Amino acid sequence: MPAERGCRYPVAIVGAGALGLHFAARLAARGPVAVIARSAERAQALRAGVTVGGVPFRPEAFAPADAPPAEWVLLLVKTGDTAEAAATALAMQPQGVLSLQNGLVEAELRQVCGALPAGQGITTEGAFRDGARVEPAGAGETLVPPGFDAVAGLLAAAGLRARVEPDIVAARLAKLLVNLAINPLAALYRVTNGELLAPPYRAQLEALVAEAWPVLRAEGLALDEAAAHARVVAVATATGANRASMLQDVLAGRRTEIDAITGVLLALAERQGVEVPTHRAVLARVKRAEAGRPD
Ligand SMILES: NC(=O)c1ccc[n+]([C@@H]2O[C@H](COP(=O)([O-])OP(=O)(O)OC[C@H]3O[C@@H](n4cnc5c(N)ncnc54)[C@H](OP(=O)(O)O)[C@@H]3O)[C@@H](O)[C@H]2O)c1
Known part of the structure; x- marks a missing residue:
């Protein structure tokens, strides 16, 4: 379901890897989702299509320099790429940026995002990527910090188990x-x-x-x-x-x-x-x- 030209996406994902594409495919079945890849070449390759769980998926993929405005941005890069991905997220003028990465990255994320709400949740969703093929590895649960209720709602509407975790x-x-x-x-x-x-x-x-x-x-x-x-x-x-x-x-x-x-x-x-x-x-x-x- 593509977004109308020039529109603000309800949700975007920075990091088109195993977990990013798994989440994107689920969210895209319910509404527009922008996927931000590492480069223009990678975005172009993604637009040609991938498979997620054996099902063809053609993400609305962008290079960081072309990232469109979005209400909420999920960060799903490896932790060494957090600062760069957070800067891309910030440029999308969202209401908030939510990391679902492993490790503890919230402090680094907040340093980049300044006054913009930025938080880190956790997910036990799993996925594996081999080139243009992504295989989800069993359903898990995603917990988001208070203030990211809208993101939990979007994920739940896409059929993923997700909720706000007070602690x-x-x-x-x-x-x-x-x-x-x-x-x-x-x-x-x-x-x-x-x-x-x-x-x-x-x-x-x-x-x-x-x-x-x-x-x-x-x-x-x-x-x-x-x-x-x-x-x-x-x-x-x-x-x-x-x-x-x-x-x-x-x-x-x-x-x-x-x-x-x-x-x-x-x-x-x-x-x-x-x-x-x-x-x-x-x-x-x-x-x-x-x-x-x-x-
Ligand atoms: N996979 C899982 O099952 C799983 C489960 C729970 C948590 N996690 C956590 O989720 C995070 C992502 O894991 P993953 O397995 O999805 O990693 P991944 O497959 O390596 O995907 C990360 C993607 O981010 C891209 N990227 C890197 N820097 C970027 C930037 N500045 N802008 C845009 N895209 C950028 C990478 O591009 P390149 O391909 O060009 O490097 C790669 O496609 C990690 O923190 C991981 O620990 C993963």
Whole structure:
């Protein structure tokens, strides 16, 4: 359903990757959605069509320089691209910018957006992209901060599970905890999430949770220590056959999201005056793996 020429889009997505195209295809079935790709070439290729879950989809794709005005903008780039994507979002003169990225990026987002409402939600939707083919990987749930009710409404109208979460800080920290424990170890040892539950990895998984828990608790995590361990084990079990995104990034020679995940924990710990040596070591090892010098 294309927007009329010159119209303001009700919603736009910056980042035409796995998750961005999955959300865009769902939203486009209900109303106009603008998709902002990294470049004019990529936007042109997208307009030729992709498949999402086997169904052809021709996104209304734009280059960042041609991004049209939009009411709400969703940010779905990898965390290393947040600032640039946020600047594109800001130029679209929206009512608000909502990140659904992993890690913690809200502070960086707000720095770019200034007075414009900007927030970070979380999503357990999943998708995988292989060239022009996107495969959604099971339905999840999207939680948005208060003030982004309209975005939750648009997502829900498109058939996605979405709602406003009053304690979005706690929800984000619980997701960060899981990513902090599973992602780096999966990437370093090149194992599936489920394999982390058995020796020799299990002890390291538990050590990462034990070290991160007091830091995240002090920031508003709503899980006690036993529940924190149980949450990580439950996610590793439920996603046992999956290869974590950080593992996929390392295998593909791409930059990982370690700075927005473990890097953010280190910054929080430093501010609190707490030592997190295991996470510090893990960050250094992931950086070496990113640079093609794994130990
Ligand atoms: N995929 C999942 O299942 C999933 C689940 C939950 C959360 N997430 C989170 O969602 C975020 C996106 O993940 P993803 O898997 O969709 O990543 P992805 O497939 O790599 O997609 C990101 C897209 O953003 C594009 N991009 C980068 N910088 C841009 C810019 N300045 N302007 C416009 N587009 C730009 C990239 O272009 P190029 O292709 O040219 O690099 C890429 O197409 C990440 O934070 C991830 O952790 C993903």
